[in-house]
Amino acid sequence: MTATATTLGATPGEARAExxxxxxxxxxxxxxxxxxxxxxxxxxxxxWDFLLFAQRNPAPCPVLEVTEPGQVEPLxxxxxxxxxxLPRYRVWxxxxxxxxxxDVVDLWRDDLVSFLVGCSFTFEAGLTEAxxxxxxxxxxxxxxMYRTNRACRPAGRLSGPLVVSMRPVPADLxxxxxxxxxxxxxxxGAPVHVGDPAGLGIDDLARPDHGEAVDAAPGDVPVFWxxxxxxxxxxxxxxxxxxxxxxxxxMLVTDSRDVDHRLA
Amino acid sequence: MTATATTLGATPGEARAExxxxxxxxxxxxxxxxxxxxxxxxxxxxxWDFLLFAQRNPAPCPVLEVTEPGQVEPLxxxxxxxxxxLPRYRVWxxxxxxxxxxDVVDLWRDDLVSFLVGCSFTFEAGLTEAxxxxxxxxxxxxxxMYRTNRACRPAGRLSGPLVVSMRPVPADLxxxxxxxxxxxxxxxGAPVHVGDPAGLGIDDLARPDHGEAVDAAPGDVPVFWxxxxxxxxxxxxxxxxxxxxxxxxxMLVTDSRDVDHRLA
Numbered sequence: 001m002t003a004t005a006t007t008l009g010a011t012p013g014e015a016r017a018e019x020x021x022x023x024x025x026x027x028x029x030x031x032x033x034x035x036x037x038x039x040x041x042x043x044x045x046x047x048w049d050f051l052l053f054a055q056r057n058p059a060p061c062p063v064l065e066v067t068e069p070g071q072v073e074p075l076x077x078x079x080x081x082x083x084x085x086l087p088r089y090r091v092w093x094x095x096x097x098x099x100x101x102x103d104v105v106d107l108w109r110d111d112l113v114s115f116l117v118g119c120s121f122t123f124e125a126g127l128t129e130a131x132x133x134x135x136x137x138x139x140x141x142x143x144x145m146y147r148t149n150r151a152c153r154p155a156g157r158l159s160g161p162l163v164v165s166m167r168p169v170p171a172d173l174x175x176x177x178x179x180x181x182x183x184x185x186x187x188x189g190a191p192v193h194v195g196d197p198a199g200l201g202i203d204d205l206a207r208p209d210h211g212e213a214v215d216a217a218p219g220d221v222p223v224f225w226x227x228x229x230x231x232x233x234x235x236x237x238x239x240x241x242x243x244x245x246x247x248x249x250x251m252l253v254t255d256s257r258d259v260d261h262r263l264a
Numbered sequence: 265m266t267a268t269a270t271t272l273g274a275t276p277g278e279a280r281a282e283x284x285x286x287x288x289x290x291x292x293x294x295x296x297x298x299x300x301x302x303x304x305x306x307x308x309x310x311x312w313d314f315l316l317f318a319q320r321n322p323a324p325c326p327v328l329e330v331t332e333p334g335q336v337e338p339l340x341x342x343x344x345x346x347x348x349x350l351p352r353y354r355v356w357x358x359x360x361x362x363x364x365x366x367d368v369v370d371l372w373r374d375d376l377v378s379f380l381v382g383c384s385f386t387f388e389a390g391l392t393e394a395x396x397x398x399x400x401x402x403x404x405x406x407x408x409m410y411r412t413n414r415a416c417r418p419a420g421r422l423s424g425p426l427v428v429s430m431r432p433v434p435a436d437l438x439x440x441x442x443x444x445x446x447x448x449x450x451x452x453g454a455p456v457h458v459g460d461p462a463g464l465g466i467d468d469l470a471r472p473d474h475g476e477a478v479d480a481a482p483g484d485v486p487v488f489w490x491x492x493x494x495x496x497x498x499x500x501x502x503x504x505x506x507x508x509x510x511x512x513x514x515m516l517v518t519d520s521r522d523v524d525h526r527l528a
Contacts, residue, residue, distance in 0.1 A: 048312050055315065055330055066319055182527050185449060263446050
């Protein structure tokens with residue numbers, strides 16, 4: 001099936017029902033104004049390490065919700081089933097990607113704790129609304145992401161470098177981009193670095209570690225935000241026996257509104 | 265010993281050394297500009313419930329730091345020893361207060377996890393700086409605190425009502441008080457309610473559940489913030505076999521600066 005203008009304008013509940021029925025598509029652009037979330041599912045035994053890693057590294061890992069063990073309906077998406085309502089999942093065993101199914105019903109266990117983690121789609125909506133251009137969207141590319149020379153604070157078995165996303169921002173709109181995102185700490189918050197890629201240990205902006213290279217316009221300054229890939233990289237490198245995540249770009253569409261994640 | 269003007273102006277490290285050496289005094293007013301924190305110490309077995317309760321109820325329970333099990337030196341107070349450097353502690357067994365010692369060296373165990381939790385002293389400094397009067401300070405009283413009819417989101421064995429602190433604010437400064445505290449989500453953030461005590465189930469402002477009654481000036485409006493007593497009440501009512509907290513008003517003085525807890 002292919003997404004249509006109609007489905008893109010669906011309510012969150014309607015969108016989730018389409019994904020549950022078998023539609024497989026990236027969720028960018030779906031249900032404008034509603035918050036999309038990263039999903040990380042771990043056995044109870046690993047949940048403490050992950051939640052503590054998030055507490056110690058809130059910019060790259062802004063936790064929006066944690067379910068009870070086994071629970072499949074999150075508060076942020078009433079009526080949803082976390083086992084079926086994302087368009088595509090990734091299944092990990094001992095840190096290795098073993099499958100990319102469209103549901104995880106047969107893999108579900110009573111000891112699985114689900115983490116919904118804030119996503120940059122939310123702050124990108126805020127940037128667009130404030131008139132800050134998104135070069136990767138203009139160019140039809142995925143955002144550029146880089147490993148940095150900054151270590152996250154470790155927690156239990158989890159450690160790893162801070163990963164950042166980079167957006168080229170016109171110099172006269174950098175302050176606007178900072179102000180807008182600073183008000184959204186639940187979705188990565190203010191930039192961690194502005195300009196000077198070398199200061200983060202990034203040698204060449206044209207060779208990102210994840211995503212795609214994005215062309216800057218004349219007068220653009222590279223602005224770096226903490227990125228949700230950070231906790232996933234730390235998690236995978238620590239090799240938990242079992243984990244489920246969303247497939248990249250195939251997020252949970254929640255009923256929560258992006259504006260709910262802005263401070264007064 | 266009695267605190268003097270000199271000790272009040274000490275560095276955080278000097279203040280902690282005085283408390284370690286035996287000085288017992290409330291810490292209000294000590295080391296202006298430095299962040300003071302609530303302390304909750306729990307066995308590892310209870311730490312998940314507490315951290316999850318905090319994640320689900322960030323306004324009343326803003327966690328600033330979580331130590332590794334057994335660790336006594338927090339990152340926010342380099343050189344400190346959490347077993348000795350608060351002026352007074354409370355020791356709880358099965359939810360009952362059993363002692364108020366000035367150190368907990370003999371009670372320490374390798375499985376104890378320490379939580380440092382943000383405190384309203386930090387946002388009160390911001391309010392004062394912005395010209396918002398603090399009536400309880402003017403009147404030399406403890407702030408008024410009330411149980412509300414709002415339930416916190418439960419987590420594992422922890423549940424309980426939201427507890428709020430109330431400060432009477434001149435009507436023309438309510439907006440200022442909101443703006444200033446909204447920028448400090450790590451220390452309770454914006455008010456949860458402005459005016460209308462009945463809307464929170466509070467029948468009589470003159471009879472607080474904790475602290476002291478505070479007189480409003482003509483034209484003051486009662487403004488309610490989420491209060492750090494909330495997690496302590498939930499914790500005590502769930503009766504963990506063992507817990508240590510700070511004694512009320514006898515906080516950990518950290519090296520962290522209040523301004524570090526304001527958003528850009």
